[in-house]
Amino acid sequence: MNLHLYVTQAFAQHALIAAALVAVMCGVIGPFVISRGMAFAVHGTSELAFTGAAAGLLIANNPIAGAFGGAAIVATLLATLGGRERERDATIGVVLAFGLGIGVLLLSHYHGFATAATNILFGNIFGVSAGQLLLLLGIGIAVLVGMLGIYRPLLFASVDPDVAMARGIPVRLLSLAFLFMLALTVTAAAQVVGTLLVLSLAITPAAAAQRLATRPLTITLLSIGFALVASVGGLLASLASGNVKPSIFVTVISFGLYVFARVIGPSRTRR
Amino acid sequence: MTQKTHSRADARELIRLDDASLVRNGHAVWEHISTSICAGEFIAVLGPNGSGKTSLLKALLGLLPLDRGTIQIDGRPPRRGNRRIGYIPQQKNFDPYVPIRGRDLVQLGVDGHQYGLTTNPKAAAHVNKIIREVGAAKYANTPIGLLSGGEQQRLRIAQALVSEPDMLLCDEPLLSLDLASQRSITKLIHDYRTRTNAAVLFVTHEINPVLPWVDRVLYLANGRWVIDTPDNVLQAKTLTNLYGTPVEVVRIKDRVLVVGAEDAAEAGVHHHQEEV
Numbered sequence: 001m002n003l004h005l006y007v008t009q010a011f012a013q014h015a016l017i018a019a020a021l022v023a024v025m026c027g028v029i030g031p032f033v034i035s036r037g038m039a040f041a042v043h044g045t046s047e048l049a050f051t052g053a054a055a056g057l058l059i060a061n062n063p064i065a066g067a068f069g070g071a072a073i074v075a076t077l078l079a080t081l082g083g084r085e086r087e088r089d090a091t092i093g094v095v096l097a098f099g100l101g102i103g104v105l106l107l108s109h110y111h112g113f114a115t116a117a118t119n120i121l122f123g124n125i126f127g128v129s130a131g132q133l134l135l136l137l138g139i140g141i142a143v144l145v146g147m148l149g150i151y152r153p154l155l156f157a158s159v160d161p162d163v164a165m166a167r168g169i170p171v172r173l174l175s176l177a178f179l180f181m182l183a184l185t186v187t188a189a190a191q192v193v194g195t196l197l198v199l200s201l202a203i204t205p206a207a208a209a210q211r212l213a214t215r216p217l218t219i220t221l222l223s224i225g226f227a228l229v230a231s232v233g234g235l236l237a238s239l240a241s242g243n244v245k246p247s248i249f250v251t252v253i254s255f256g257l258y259v260f261a262r263v264i265g266p267s268r269t270r271r
Numbered sequence: 272m273t274q275k276t277h278s279r280a281d282a283r284e285l286i287r288l289d290d291a292s293l294v295r296n297g298h299a300v301w302e303h304i305s306t307s308i309c310a311g312e313f314i315a316v317l318g319p320n321g322s323g324k325t326s327l328l329k330a331l332l333g334l335l336p337l338d339r340g341t342i343q344i345d346g347r348p349p350r351r352g353n354r355r356i357g358y359i360p361q362q363k364n365f366d367p368y369v370p371i372r373g374r375d376l377v378q379l380g381v382d383g384h385q386y387g388l389t390t391n392p393k394a395a396a397h398v399n400k401i402i403r404e405v406g407a408a409k410y411a412n413t414p415i416g417l418l419s420g421g422e423q424q425r426l427r428i429a430q431a432l433v434s435e436p437d438m439l440l441c442d443e444p445l446l447s448l449d450l451a452s453q454r455s456i457t458k459l460i461h462d463y464r465t466r467t468n469a470a471v472l473f474v475t476h477e478i479n480p481v482l483p484w485v486d487r488v489l490y491l492a493n494g495r496w497v498i499d500t501p502d503n504v505l506q507a508k509t510l511t512n513l514y515g516t517p518v519e520v521v522r523i524k525d526r527v528l529v530v531g532a533e534d535a536a537e538a539g540v541h542h543h544q545e546e547v
Contacts (some may be wrong), residue, residue, distance in 0.1 A: 035405020144397035149386050159369050160376065162360040163430070166332050166440075168383050176422050214372050214414050 004102040006239045014133045015125045015235055019246075021140040022192050023201065023231035025185045026225030028147050030206025031216070032178060035158045041078060041179075042202045044092035045186045048074040051103035053120040058110050063120055064132050067190060069097075070141075071183035079176050123194035123247040126234065135189055143188075145180045150174055155216060161261035192231060193247040200251040201227055211265035226261075230254035282309035285438055285470045286331065290340035293326055293364055295392035299494040300326055301339070302339070302479040306489070306498050311438065313461065313466040313484050315475060318491035319532060327491070328440045329346070333473070334354065344438070352384060357436035357469075359460075361443045362424050373426040374411040377402055380430035398433060405459055406428045421452030439463070441473045445480055453480040460484075479526050492532070505529070 006012045033042055047069040056066015072179045074095065107117050119127065147154075156164040157171045165171045189201045205226035209219045218241070234250030241249075284307045292302035300323035307313055316324050330342060331333040333349035342349050344356070358360045371379075381394045407425045410418055415426065424444060431439060439460060445453045457473075461484040464471050473481055478501075480487070488504040490497050492513045497504055504510075505527050510518040519530040 012524050034368070080413055093413050102442055148388055151388060152379070152383055152385055155371070156379045159365070160379065163358055163382065163427075164379075165334060166356075166358035166360070168333075168350075210368065210370055214370075214412070216371055216375055 001254065003236065003240045007236075010130075011126055011128075012239060014128050014130065014254050016232060016245075018125055018128050018133055018136050019192050019231040019235045020228060021136060022185075022189045022229035023205075024224055025052050025140055025143050026189050026201040026231075027205055027227035028144065029182055029185045030202055030223045030227070031209065031219050032158055032205060033182065033202055033207050034088060035155075036175075036178070038182065039199065039203050040089050040092055042182065042186055044073045044078075044096040045196045046072050046190055046198040047103075048099040049183075049190050050120055051106070052101040053083045053190075053195065054103045054110070054117075057112070057116055057120070058106050061112070063116070063260035064135065064187075064191065065122075067187045067195070068184070071187040072180070073181045074099075079179050102206065115192070119194070119195050121196045121198070122245055122264060123192050124189065125192045125246055128191060132191075132261040136191065139184050139188055143184050146181055150177060154178060171218050192235075193250050195256035197247050197251050199246060200247075200254045201231060204254040208254075208261035209256075215245075226257045230257060273537065282311055284308070285310050285345055286472075287343040288340065289343075291330070291337050291342055292339040293323060293330065293335070294338040295326075301491050301494055301496055303488045304340070304496050308470050308472070310470055311464060312486045313471045313473065313476060313481075314489055314498075315473050315481050315489050316489045316491065317475065317504075322491040322493070324491060325442055328358075328472065328474060330441050331438075331440060333491060338441060344547045354434050355437050357431035357434060359424075359427055359431045359439065359441040359444045362420055362427075362446045362448055363415040364420055365418075365423060367414070369414070369416045369477050371415055372412050373407060373415050373418065373422075373429075374398060374402065376415055377411075377429045378544055380433040393501055401429045401433045402426075405432070409539065419452075421448050421456065422458050423446065424452070425459070428456065432463055436465070437467065437469045439471045439473075441471065443474055443476065445475060448479070453477075457481050457484060478529075482525070483529065501527075 007016070033039060049071045052073070053063035053067040056069065057063045060066070077095060078088065078092065110116065112231045151170015153164070153169045154174050157169055157174050161171050184203060186198050189198045193200055206219070206223040208226050210221035213219045213222055230250050230253040233253050237249040238244055238246035279401055286308040288304045288306055291304040293300040300423065316327065318324050326335055330337055331344065333351040333353065338367050344353065367446060378394065381398060402408050405425045405428055407422065407429060409421055409439055413427070415423060441460065448456065457480050460471055460473070463469060475481060482501060485501050487498055488501050490504050490510070490513060493515060495513050497509060503521050507518060507520050510520060510529060510532060514532060516531070518532050521528040521530055
C-alpha cells in the first residue's frame with residue numbers, strides 16, 4: 001500500500017503525533033541521562049514499566065496505565081533507596097531482576113491476544129487510541145514544561161553538584177524531579193519502541209549529539225532533532241514496508257545517526 | 272619571611288563566629304571558635320584530615336547547622352545561596368564527557384540558580400571579561416573535561432568571581448595541581464582580594480604555596496583551634512599545644528614544614544572523614 005494513503009488514516013496520524021511527541025521528550029531528557037550517568041536507570045525503569053504493563057494488561061486490560069504505574073513505583077523506589085551512583089546501580093539491578101521475573105509470571109497468566117506481550121516489549125504505536133493519545137499528550141506537555149523550567153539548575157546540579165549545592169540549588173529535590181520526569185518519558189517512549197528498546201530514543205540521539213556539539217543548548221537541540229528523525233522516520237519506514245514493526249526502523253535509524261556522528265564528529269581531543 | 276598583615280583596625284568585619292561548635296557522632300569536630308574575619312583578609316585554614324575544615328566552609332555557606340554558638344555573615348545568619356559568597360571547590364577533574372564548555376561553567380555562575388529560560392543579555396559580556404581576567408580565553412570554548420587540572424581550576428575561579436562576591440571560600444583548590452599551577456591559582460585569588468577587598472578563607476593541606484599572601488592562619492586539630500599570624504601559629508610550641516603531642520616546625524629557606532602533625536592526627540582520638 002502507498003505511504004501517502006496511510007498518512008491520511010487516523011491510526012497513522014495518531015501514531016505520528018505520538019512518535020514526534022515522544023521524540024521531543026527523549027531528546028530533551030537524553031543529554032541529562034548521559035551527564036548524570038543514568039543509562040542503567042533508564043533501562044531499569046523501562047523494564048519495570050514492562051512489569052507494570054503486564055500487570056495492567058492482566059488486571060484492567062490497560063497496559064499503558066499499568067506501565068506508567070510501574071515506572072512511577074520505580075522512580076519512587078530509586079529516589080528513596082538509591083544514594084550514591086554505585087549503590088543506585090546495584091539497587092536498580094536488584095529491583096530490575098525481580099521485577100522482570102514478576103512481569104513474566106504475570107504474562108504467563110494472561111490468555112488474551114498473543115501479540116499483547118510482544119507489543120509491550122517492542123512497542124505498538126499503531127494501536128494508540130485517541131484516549132491514549134490524549135494521555136500521552138498531557139504527560140508529554142507536563143514533562144516538557146517541567147524540563148524547561150528546571151533546565152538551568154538541573155544542568156548546574158548535574159555537571160557540578162558541589163558548587164550547585166553551595167549556591168543554594170536544591171540538588172536532591174531536582175534529582176527527584178528529574179527521576180519522575182525520566183520515568184514518565186521512558187514509559188511514553190516505550191509505547192513507540194517498546195520497553196526493551198527505549199534506550200534507542202533516550203540515549204542514542206543524545207550520545208550522537210554530544211559527538212557533534214559542545215554547547216549545552218546545541219546538544220539538546222541536536223538530540224531532539226536526531227530523536228525526531230529516528231522516531232518519525234522509523235514510523236514512516238514501517239508504514240512503507242508494510243509489516244515490519246516501527247521499533248526496528250527506529251533503532252536502526254537511531255544507531256545509524258550515532259555511527260554517522262562518530263565518523264564525521266571531531267575527535268574528542270583538545271582544540 | 273615577608274608578612275603582609277592587613278591593618279584590621281579600619282577594615283569591615285564580614286564573618287563573625289561566636290562560640291561556634293560542631294558535633295558529629297558525639298564528638299566535637301571543633302568547638303568554641305570565636306573570631307572575626309575582616310574585608311581584605313586572606314585566611315589560610317589548616318589542619319589534618321577530619322579536623323572539620325570543609326565542615327567550617329559548609330557552615331559558613333549555610334549548608335550545615337552549628338550545634339552551639341552562632342555564625343554571622345555581615346551581621347546576618349548564614350543562608351544557602353548567598354550571592355555575596357563565592358565558593359571554589361576541591362580540585363576534582365571533570366569527566367571528559369561532561370557536556371559543557373569552560374564558558375558554560377562560568378555562565379552557570381551567573382544564572383545557574385535561575386529557573387526558566389530567560390537570560391540576561393549583559394551576562395555574556397561579563398562572562399567574557401572574567402574569562403579574560405583569569406587568562407582562560409584561549410580554552411574557554413573547549414569541552415571542560417578535556418582541559419588540564421590547572422585550566423579547569425582557573426575556570427572554576429572565574430565561575431566563583433563572576434558574581435563579584437565579597438567573601439571567597441576555597442576548599443583545597445590546589446589539590447593535585449603542579450607547582451606552577453598552584454602558584455598561579457593562588458595569585459589569581461590574591462589579586463582578586465587586593466582589587467576588591469574581598470575576604471578569603473582558603474582551606475589547604477599545603478601551606479607553602481599560599482604563605483606569601485596569608486594574613487592569618489586558622490589551624491584546626493583534635494577539636495581545638497588557634498588563629499593568629501603565620502609566624503605565631505606555625506611554631507612548635509603552638510602546634511604541640513594544639514595537637515597535644517610533640518610537633519616540630521622546620522623552616523628551610525622560605526618553606527615551612529610541620530613534622531609529626533599527621534602522625535599526631537592519625538593517633539588522635541576522633542578521626543573522622545571530611546565528608547558530610
